[in-house]
Amino acid sequence: MTPTIGILGGGQLGLMLLQAAIDWNLRVHILDPDAEAPCRxxxxxxxxxxxxxxDTVYQFGQTVDVLTIEIERVNVDALEALEREGKQVFPQPSVIRTIQDKRLQKQFYRDHNLPTADFILTENRAAVSQYSDFLxxxxxxxRDGYDGRGVQRIASSADVSKAFDAPGVLEKAVDFAKELAVIVARNERGEVQTFPTVEMVFHPELNLVExxxxxxxxxxxxxxxxxxIARRTADAFGIVGLLAVELFLDKQGNVLINEVAPRPHNSGHHTIRANxxxxxxxHWRAILNFPLGDTSVYQPAAMVNLLGEDGHTGPAVYEGLETLLAxxxxxxxxxxxxxxxxxxxxxxxxxMDSDLDQLRQKVAIVKESIRVVT
Amino acid sequence: MTPTIGILGGGQLGLMLLQAAIDWNLRVHILDPDAEAPCRxxxxxxxxxxxxxxDTVYQFGQTVDVLTIEIERVNVDALEALEREGKQVFPQPSVIRTIQDKRLQKQFYRDHNLPTADFILTENRAAVSQYSDFLxxxxxxxRDGYDGRGVQRIASSADVSKAFDAPGVLEKAVDFAKELAVIVARNERGEVQTFPTVEMVFHPELNLVExxxxxxxxxxxxxxxxxxIARRTADAFGIVGLLAVELFLDKQGNVLINEVAPRPHNSGHHTIRANxxxxxxxHWRAILNFPLGDTSVYQPAAMVNLLGEDGHTGPAVYEGLETLLAxxxxxxxxxxxxxxxxxxxxxxxxxMDSDLDQLRQKVAIVKESIRVVT
Known part of the structure; x- marks a missing residue:
């Protein structure tokens, strides 16, 4: 009765998808290049x-009824072939194709009148040097930027040597007050449901949500x-699945799309407990065309990423777990x-805490207490 | 760093233990007689x-660092051998041995001054016939009663033929107002934490929580x-792990222990969402000797068991899921x-619902809406 679902990728997002899948006894196949992937x-x-x-993606797709992703760096040609043959592929390959390429993604916002920072498409490093007025x-x-790689700040002409000598997009720096995110879900019948807006605090150097x-x-x-904006973006893509919309709030009070991800997202991990x-x-509800779920909040929440400690490479040891569990x-x-x-x-x-000040205090203690070392 | 844990039993309780184990990336081995067990x-x-x-239990125990159960009908001799060899076995084999046998269990309450319905130990059917005054x-x-099997109501001497012709316990019928349950956890350092008291409504014929x-x-x-009573019982057993204490509230306002289970229990499934x-x-916190978790409630909850529809045997089909998910x-x-x-x-x-009347209405709709058929 229940369909077999395939996920491209078996990292932490796949892991949390599997955890949720247990409730409904979903059969899930996973493809991942790493034999030791968390989902294995x-x-x-x-x-x-x-x-x-x-071939790998195409053949994997043949083993399932519904195919989805937990990472967008996948072979979209194979997904399109599967889709043409009638396989359910959500999010749709066309959406993944646009989002995979930051140039197509930015152009998409411009074409659909969605607010985003001004930009210029560039073909190589030399092209970047022509736009000193834009800095x-x-x-x-x-393509293929990820988690802080593939992004360079070009403050002035002196920095142009840092630009990529490959097709890219030069995006005007936004003098932002906050970075926000809204995760939105859309199912095949076109129902759209957003999660409450969250605020991200980035690590000053790593371009990772801290x-x-x-x-x-x-x-x-x-x-x-x-x-x-999140709803309009999901509708513009016509996506079936989750869309995580990262936003800038600039100092003039404008909300601008930074980038989107067509999948579960780091900015929504707290929803496991708080919503x-x-x-x-x-995500399961959206891609299986079930009614979308209530996204209301039980309590205010914060989410702290646990990053490997600088200077430590090797088998992981988690210091301070006892403190956290108490x-x-x-x-x-x-x-x-x-x-x-x-x-x-x-x-x-x-x-989580019903009191925002207490919540902040707990976050400070958590950040002090736990370390991932070797 | 993290221990490998073994669970005896791979049914629904094992499944929900595995789901919780994902958070902490616990390595879990499962032993179950059914090749198609939910946990497989x-x-x-x-x-x-x-x-x-x-031999099977003993050898399985050798593959893990910590051994636990999701069902109490297991080979306790093997668990005791493993415990003697220094394996961590929680709940302790001695606790399982007492609880496995309703005669030992009842005698335990009497010996520890824990309130329970009056009883007489009987060796066979003929013995039962001597106690017509007790009816x-x-x-x-x-031993080996489970989910309504192994219990007979003996209203009067005329019913004695229904009594078991085997060692048993004749327990005075309690004229109860409600059936309650308290799940209590105790870790190795002796910390004890209870879940809020819940009220069970039994199916009139099946002796199953409806x-x-x-x-x-x-x-x-x-x-x-x-x-x-739940705390005292956990302390009396000295259990490490969960103890589900089922209680009668009689019409005089006395609270009496009905029976206990040394493991996660059907009366606590709602805690996944509501607490x-x-x-x-x-359970993981208790047997891994971590600080016990906060058991407070986000919202009032109810739990409806989904039982296979009468007259249907075969591959299961779930009717009405769409209604529930909406x-x-x-x-x-x-x-x-x-x-x-x-x-x-x-x-x-x-x-779940913050309003108790709404909660009851939702329960009624759920019970009407979903059916497990073939």
Whole structure:
């Protein structure tokens, strides 16, 4: 009766999808290049193989009824072939194709009148040097940037040597007050449901979310703007599945799309504990064309990423777990990666409290207490 | 760093333990006689084998660091041998041995001054016939009774033919107002933490929990009695792990122990959604000697057991899932049993609402909406 589902990718997002899948007894096959991927022993069937190889993805797709992703760097040609043959592929390959390439993604916002920072498409480094009037800006690699790689700040002409000598997009630097995110779900019948707006605090150097507050501390008006933009973006893509919309709130009060991810997202991990429906359950609801779940909040939450400590590479050891487990409303989650390395995402901690000041205090203690070392 | 844990039993309780184990990336091996057990694809290692065979349990125990159970009908001799050799076995074999046998269990309450219905130990059917003054009573088989099997109501001497012709316990029928349950956890350092008292509504014929309300609608005084009895019972056993204490509230306002289970329990499934810490996470905390988790409640909850429809035996089909998924605060959970049969536990539905009347209305709709058929 229930369909067999395939996920491209077996990392932490796959792991949390599998955890949610247990409720409904979903049969899930996983494809991941790493024989030691976190999901390997927790799915109905695990296949080790490349996510970017046409034949591997195509053949994996043949073993399932519904195919989805937990990472967008996958072979979209194979997904399109599967879709043409009638396989359900959600999010749709066309959506993944647009989002995979930051150039197409930015152009998509412009074409659909969705607010985003001004940009110029560039073909190589020499092209970047022509736009000194446009600086300060970020130069982003069109394809294959990830977690801070593939982005360079070009403050002035002197920095042009840092630009990528490959197709990219030069994006005007936004003087932002806050970074926000809204995760939105859309199912095949076109129902759309957003999660409450969250506020991300980035690590000053690593371009990684260091911690997150939910709900964001913003005015109702800003919140409504953020929520509306997320809905409009999901509708513009016509996506079936989750879309995580990362936003800038600039100092003039404008809300601008930074980038999107067509899958569960780091900015929604707290929803496992803090919201009636988690982002992971919502993803299943969306791609299986079930009614979307209630996203309301039980308690304010924060989420702290557990990054591998600088200077430590090797088998991971988690110091301070005991302290965390003794704190009420503190929920560590480990991704089961055998090896830690500096700043690798090894887990996260959800922190909850009905009082916002208490919540902040708990976050400070959590950040002090736990370390991923070797 | 993290220990490998073994669970004897791979049914729905094992499944929910595995789901909770994902948060902490616990490595879990499962032993179950059924090659199609719900846990088979969701654990680090699955072994098909008998839970009551000495050698099978002993050898399985050798593969893990910490051994626990999700069902109490297991070979305790093997567990004791493992414990003697220094293996961590929680709950302790001595506790399982006492609870496995309803005669030892009842005698334990008497010896420890724990309130329970009056009883007489009987060796055979003929012995039961001597106690007509003690009727109405229940005759319970000492060992191997389960889910309504192994219990007979003996209303009068005319019913004595229904008594078991084997060692049993004749227990005075309690004229009860409500049936309550308190799940209590105790770790190796002796910390004890209870879950809020819940109220069980049994199916009139099947001796199975039909649905459950949390919190129970009882006075503070009764609640304190129930909570104190649960704590005292856990301390008396010195258990490490979870103890589910089923209680009668009689019409005079006395709280009496009905029976206990040394493991996660059907009366705590709602805690996955409704409480800060679920009974499953609490079990891991207790047996791994971590601080016990906060058991406070986000919202009042009910739990409806999904039983196989009468007259249907075969591959299971779940009718009405769409209706459930469209209701806010309604969380179905399916156990992944391939075959349904009349009154088999196939899943449960947790229902939550901040308003108790709304909660009751939702329960009524859920019970009307979903059916497990073939």
């Amino acid at each position: 022993t927790l799915c109905t069937q695990f296949t080790q193989g490349s996510l970017t190889d046409y 300060p800006a970020f130069h982003k690699l069109g 911690y997150l507050f939910a709900p964001a501390e913003i005015t109702d008006e800003i919140n409504q703007q953020a929520q509306a 009636v429906t988690s982002q992971f359950e919502q 704190m009420p409303g503190v929920f560590p989650f480990f991704y089961g990666k055998a090896l830690t390395k500096p700043f690798r995402k090894m887990g996260h901690v959800t922190v | 694809t969701l654990c680090t290692q699955f072994t098909q084998g008998s839970l009551t065979d000495y 109405p009573a229940f005759h319970k088989l000492g 649905y459950l309300f949390a919190p129970a609608e009882i006075t503070d005084e009764i609640n304190q009695q129930a909570q104190a 800060v810490t679920s009974q499953f996470e609490q 209701m806010p605060g309604v969380f179905p959970f399916f156990y992944g049993k391939a075959l349904t049969k009349p009154f088999r536990k196939m899943g449960h539905v947790t229902v």
